[in-house]
Amino acid sequence: MTVVLPISASRADDAAPDPTPASWAARAGALVVDIVPGVAVVATMALLALASPADGWARWVFTGAGAAALFAMALNRLVAPAATGWTLGRALFGIAVRDRSGAPVGIGRLALRELAHLADTLAVFVGWLWPLWDARRRTFADLLARTEVLRVERPRRDMRRLVAVFLLAVALLCAAAAGLGYLTVYRHERAVDAARAQIAEQGPRIVEQMLSYGADTMPADFARAQGLTTDGYRPQLVAQQQAAQKAGVKSNEYWAVSSAVLTNPPVTPDQVSMLMAMQGQRGDDPKDLKFITATVRVDFDRSADGQWRVANLTVLKKPQMNQAQQ
Structure with a gap:
């Protein structure tokens, strides 16, 4: 058994x-x-x-x-x-x-x-x-x-509740970050658009006023031009004005015939660069006028009082002078 x-x-x-x-x-x-x-x-x-x-x-x-x-x-x-x-x-x-x-x-x-x-x-x-x-x-x-x-x-x-709370917190964090980012980026883009529009309108006029002066109003014109520049660029402009005085130049008038806001470097609310095609005339005697053409790049900075100032001016195409036709 x-x-x-x-x-x-x-x-x-x-x-x-x-x-x-x-x-x-x-x-x-x-x-x-x-x-x-x-x-x-x-x-x-x-x-x-x-x-x-x-x-x-x-x-x-x-x-x-x-x-x-x-x-x-x-x-x-x-x-x-x-x-x-x-x-x-x-x-x-x-x-x-x-x-x-x-x-x-x-x-x-x-x-x-x-x-x-x-x-x-x-x-x-x-x-x-x-x-x-x-x-x-x-x-x-x-x-x-x-x-x-x-x-x-x-x-x-209770892991289900813990995970649910965790996922909700992540969703709220992403939503809050997206909202903050929207406000930050949106305000920045609006400020950039405003800066671009302001320079497109004011930039050519600022450069015209900075480069133009007359024989009878030269001291006042020079002082006005210096007020249109930043502290960093002003000494360079003063040196150019002094050189013009020593050369015996009496009158100089410029105007912008075309201009464009540059995207490189990128536009910021306080810094904008512009490319300009300039024309002008130099001299006091109508019979001895010289016509000028030049291409320049101008960098603008916004000052503490909200006004745009010339931070740098670079001549890209050497000025060409032609004697006035009689």
Whole structure:
């Protein structure tokens, strides 16, 4: 007679099944929760930083917020699993990264695994789909780092509510940043458009007044011209005026026949450059007048009182003088 003996409790415990590999859907869902919100914040901040004025405070705010989002992603993906065993997304879906023995994985191997995900991506994303037919549902990164993603018991904390609050906070942050960026960029663009329009209207007249003077009103004309320049350019203009006086020039009159606002360097609310084609006449005796043509580039700066001043004038085409026809 054969007697069947019951298996002892200790032997039953020893025969406990191995942890179950996480499903592809659970891994994908956890990755979305861990990565997509951070990428959304980084992308939003990067776009707003690039669109913001280069010398404005908003660019630094958006850049700092993007850097903080990257740092938070690194904490969630590298530090949190080593410290608590979870990332936010993996805690929601009840999965965790383990080594082949089932033990937790340290920061070093987690960092190696994150870098190895490049292999998943560079292989035309095949590595991300590899768990669909791999026996242990591993990606290329898991194979390289000798890790597995296993189903584990979820934390006792209500992860659904926590993740919902987190996603709402990310959405509000992106919306607030977009609103701030809109106001900043919109105001900047309006200021740029206003500066461009002002120079298009005032620039030729400012240069005409700066270069023109008469024999009877020369001191007053020179003083007026100096008032149309910045402190940095004024000494150069004074030297030119003194040279003209020594050469015995009595009258000089210029007018702009065409002009265009330059886009390189870019127009800012306080700095604009313009290209001008100038014509003029020099001399006092109608029988001895000389007609002048020249092409110049003029840089304008807005002064503290809001007025435009000539910051520099560069002659691009040497002035040509022709004797008046009798």
